[in-house]
Amino acid sequence: MEKKRILFYNGQLLIGGIERVLTSYLQGLANEDDLEITVLIKENNPEKNIFFKDIPEKLPIVFIKTEEMVAFRNKIKEKRKKNIFCKMLYPILLSYERWYMRKWLKNYMKENENKFDVVIDFDMSLGKYLNLINLPKIGWIHYTLTKKMQNKKKERRFRRRLGKYDKIVAICDEMKEEAKNLFDVPEEKIKRIYNPFDIEKVKREKEITEDESKKYLQDDYIVAVSRLVEGKGREDLVEIYNELYKKEEIEEKLYILGEGPVSVKLEKRIKELNLEDKIILIGQKKNPLPWMKNAKIFVHTSYGEGLPTVFLESMISGTPVIAYDCPTGPKDILGRNQYGILVKTGDKEKFEDELSKLLKDKERRKKYIEDFNKEKLREFDIEYIKKQFKEVINIGD
Template identity: 50%
Template sequence: MKKKVLIYNGQLFMGGIEKVLTRYLHALSLQEDLEIELLIKENDPEKNVLYKELPKNLKCTFIKSRKMVNFREKMSSKRKNIFYNIIYQIMREIEKIQMKIFLKSFFQKNDDIDVVIDFDMSLGKYLDKIKTSKKIGWFHYSIAAKKGKKRERRRERLKGYDKLVTICDEMTEELREIYPAEIEKVIRLYNPLDIDEVKTTSQDMKNLNNEEKNLIKEKYLIGVSRLVHGKGREDLIKIYAKLKVLGIKEKLYILGEGPEKEKLEKLIEELGLKKEVFLLGQKSNPYVWMRNASLFLHPSYGEGFGLVLAESMVCGTPVIAYDCPTGPKEILEDGKSGGLVNVGDIEKFTELVYETLKNPKSLENYMKNSKNRVLDFSIEKIIKQFIEMLK
């Protein structure tokens, strides 16, 4: 008899968590003894861009109607007006009530579900509505990031899970320190990589337009992330400005979209780097850009795991990153498989990038060690651990 597994996530946006989820779903859909179903909170076709990448045989249910999501977003965009802000707040409360009603009804109708996986860790407040044999919560971000009342609220909610997944050892140690009573529930599962797929995709240039083909022929450094403050894109541009003073010839390409874009454009103009630094937006195939770069630079102030570092390593491009919580130190083996710099130290980061570019042996060592390290993140290895967790 097949084991029935329900996986919950808030949305299917083009985000790190969602990309990892999609990768898991494809691997799990091949398991003959599992029946996988997906439960998604937000029905937003425009933003749920990864919906089309789900396995075709996967059943997917949305909690909130498209009409409700659109109306709430419309009210949210007008929140500066007190009238619309009141409507927005009322909508939020209605959605919480609707969520409780939906989950209670859903699990009454589907009482044969064996395992529920709260993939984005947002079902904690509703666990009493979920009547099933096993509930698994999944951490994707630094556990230490939550402080005060939020941390204590989580302490109570964690009691409702049977197992807890962390995505790196550093995160496990955070949990041990902050929530010691829950440590026996913990399983560490690295975010998985389809290594063969990344390698193949990184060589696929057929969808590049002429302008992109010309750009990719240049020598360049690269950064890939959402354009948000925590990802350190401002630091990246400042680091590059210092590298230009030192005389490097490489350009800087930044892939990704986000609310910081306008601010970054102004910084690029202020530093006189419009001909050297390019904000290229979100790319459907970032791997081809990673593969052709000289170095992958990631001065991020915080990660859950930092899978993009491992992806760059698979593409054969060495990484230099801030030693932020959590993930980079573990992925890069404390500097063995890539460069690490203390968070916020722009001077040291600049120095390490410059020295690495000028030292072919250093690049060669990073690349050699990376080839072995990325095998620890292979989907084949991780999926076996995942299936074992379900028992």
């Protein structure tokens, strides 16, 4: 059997939605007899590349930037605010790394041009280097494209980059329509493939609990899981909880899982509201599934998504979702309120009202999960997704 030789590229293996989906693909495809996969990662950062251990051992992994290079740059980055020399050195390092990456990729693709049949730019961060790759290229769109339209220069640049891919995959229907309507991507060039899920693996891992976490999981709570960055709307979530608490419409605690630059702002606001005992910043968890399983409701106030992986994980774990109906993704999972609750993005009052009602309605929470498992879940099964994936990579066949 002739194998399809695939080079999977991604920038990093940090905690994040794209990285989680990447490892789901690699785990699902690693044992396929007709595929030969090599994984190419931009940065070798053992401290932060959380998902490195989740890549199947049989798959070779190649790093572009060395561990020493990444560690030195990060050290300079940390010191730049207090050290004028580091402040001046940091942009020089970034410039050098861009030059280094271009040179490295050029040499690597030249030396290995006969070893691969197709290159998958999984996080679409190879944009400025696509001309160095003389192989069929597939780009994977994970986020809404509407923001690309806000800056004419960025729009033109992104439009040119889209034209360099032989095929494009969008992870939800809305995203596919954006690519077609906003960037004139031809119908025959783009395909929608939902993110894959090893459903049985999720069911197993939702039972695993760290000992230090058990005390938290015994309480009644609602949960949110994401990186703590601007755009995820965690400030909205704190305000929503505060209003419900003042009205005595919520007894459950709010657990916020994740790390990021917004955490300091959130911690300050929680203290201002005297809610330290009610809203708990749990931090980053490698396995958030037990936290989802034991929650009453999964809450999500993001202003933009791709296909929110955490919705699927929560629903498979048995916990219904209420979320902002942000651009791309939520409707593909929750339908039009068939399998959960969608609220107009930014409408905190409506979110408060829907959350309050859902907390009081156990039967409704149960029905969302039952209907999802019966009618929708199969569309995300890894076996179903693998068939679609193989259709896409057969470029020119």
